[in-house]
Amino acid sequence: MFKVLERIFKDKIATEQIALTGSDRLRGKIEGSCNSDCLNKCAKACPVKAFQVEGNDYKIDYKKCLFCGKCVEAVAENAAGDLHHSSNDVMPMLIEAGVEATADVLKNKLGRSLHVRHLDAGSCNACDFEMGALSNSYYDLHRYGVAFVASPRHADLLMVTGVVSRNLEQALKMSYEAMPEPKLVMACGACAAGGETYGDTYAIVGAADKVVPVDLYVPGCPPRPSAMIVALLAAADMLKEQM
Ligand code: SF4
Numbered sequence: 001m002f003k004v005l006e007r008i009f010k011d012k013i014a015t016e017q018i019a020l021t022g023s024d025r026l027r028g029k030i031e032g033s034c035n036s037d038c039l040n041k042c043a044k045a046c047p048v049k050a051f052q053v054e055g056n057d058y059k060i061d062y063k064k065c066l067f068c069g070k071c072v073e074a075v076a077e078n079a080a081g082d083l084h085h086s087s088n089d090v091m092p093m094l095i096e097a098g099v100e101a102t103a104d105v106l107k108n109k110l111g112r113s114l115h116v117r118h119l120d121a122g123s124c125n126a127c128d129f130e131m132g133a134l135s136n137s138y139y140d141l142h143r144y145g146v147a148f149v150a151s152p153r154h155a156d157l158l159m160v161t162g163v164v165s166r167n168l169e170q171a172l173k174m175s176y177e178a179m180p181e182p183k184l185v186m187a188c189g190a191c192a193a194g195g196e197t198y199g200d201t202y203a204i205v206g207a208a209d210k211v212v213p214v215d216l217y218v219p220g221c222p223p224r225p226s227a228m229i230v231a232l233l234a235a236a237d238m239l240k241e242q243m
């Protein structure tokens with residue numbers, strides 16, 4: 001408590017400023033090189049098999065990546081390269097031109113609305129908290145004509161958070177089947193998109209695309225609200241193609 005107060009007095013702000021260009025404190029896209037001798041150590045350090053070795057190079061599966069920094073730490077410990085997290089989100093940033101183009105789609109094709117049904121298939125709730133932030137006055141999702149609805153029967157898009165647990169598998173299937181055509185599914189966060197976060201246990205089915213067809217993946221653990229907005233606007237564009 002006293003440490004927090006000390007920081008507020010010292011830095012004048014308790015939280016970081018939000019900027020669409022990223023933040024120095026954000027663990028974003030992984031960049032830089034890693035000595036090929038050390039690549040296997042990075043891959044071993046990764047808890048979700050997102051760090052993949054390809055010959056003398058590496059590839060990150062951002063559907064699974066938790067942005068935990070373990071691979072970067074492994075490189076630092078072995079002084080074997082300059083692998084680092086950049087301050088950029090993996091998702092493309094929201095740009096005004098994109099917002100305007102999507103607003104046209106919403107206005108002309110969707111009656112100025114994209115209706116979203118959220119389904120928590122087994123999350124830790126952090127993705128859901130970030131999703132909740134979409135409705136606050138800073139992100140103000142409603143200004144784009146995007147609204148959350150209580151029933152899949154009223155939804156254009158199913159937004160799935162959390163790794164699909166056996167208890168929620170049927171609910172996910174039934175929600176998808178109840179939606180009218182055309183419909184889209186968004187797997188939001190590393191659990192729903194990659195399915196590796198909690199490993200392989202008796203209670204877990206895995207990623208959302210093991211149960212229903214997924215159209216959009218949003219990386220992050222949890223994804224930032226700005227990334228969710230980009231994905232929702234991209235979804236409106238995709239629906240246009242189907243209409
Ligand atoms: S940041 Fe974490 S989850 Fe992502 S590739 Fe590195 S070790 Fe794996």
Ligand code: SF4
Binds near residue numbers: 124127161190223
């Ligand atoms: S992706 Fe991360 S934040 Fe989201 S539900 Fe899974 S563990 Fe929680």
